[in-house]
Amino acid sequence: MDVKDCWAGEITDPTTDSRLLFRRGPGGTVEIVDLHVGGEYRREGVGRKLVDLLVDGLKFTEYKKVYAITRKENRIAQDFYRGTGFRLCGALKGFYPEGDAIMFVRDVP
Numbered sequence: 001m002d003v004k005d006c007w008a009g010e011i012t013d014p015t016t017d018s019r020l021l022f023r024r025g026p027g028g029t030v031e032i033v034d035l036h037v038g039g040e041y042r043r044e045g046v047g048r049k050l051v052d053l054l055v056d057g058l059k060f061t062e063y064k065k066v067y068a069i070t071r072k073e074n075r076i077a078q079d080f081y082r083g084t085g086f087r088l089c090g091a092l093k094g095f096y097p098e099g100d101a102i103m104f105v106r107d108v109p
């Protein structure tokens, strides 16, 4: 396997116990694998900052879309992605053992 075909990374903010994990997807895409903001620091713009850092870092690269997947029941995550420049792009029935998933995408400018 070519190592360039398999990479992942993380953006962390230790002061707020927050992190965003991402990995390369197919065809010039990047997927947010995990995003977590420390409980007492939510609604302060930390999640937005982490996502913006990822998208800004992909400018001038071949990666033109960032995908995020969340549980259908996770309304806060869906509000978050809608509120940070993502748009709904699909539903994945039975994606999680406990239920369906919703998929969002944001263009890299």
Ligand SMILES: CC(C)(COP(=O)(O)OP(=O)(O)OC[C@H]1O[C@@H](n2cnc3c(N)ncnc32)[C@H](O)[C@@H]1OP(=O)(O)O)[C@@H](O)C(=O)NCCC(=O)NCCS
Pocket (backbone or CB within 6 Å): 034, 035, 036, 037, 038, 041, 042, 043, 044, 045, 046, 047, 048, 049, 068, 069, 070, 071, 074, 076, 077, 079, 080, 081, 082, 083, 084
């Ligand atoms: C989802 C999560 C990462 C959001 O992080 P955050 O730092 O609180 O989000 P931000 O403060 O940057 O919010 C950005 C925008 O998202 C939306 N938003 C965030 N939290 C929201 C909430 N509880 N209710 C409604 N809208 C919300 C708003 O539009 C907000 O903009 P505004 O504050 O100017 O109105 C955080 O709630 C979290 O870690 N949740 C638990 C883990 C999780 O569900 N991760 C996502 C799994 S994919």
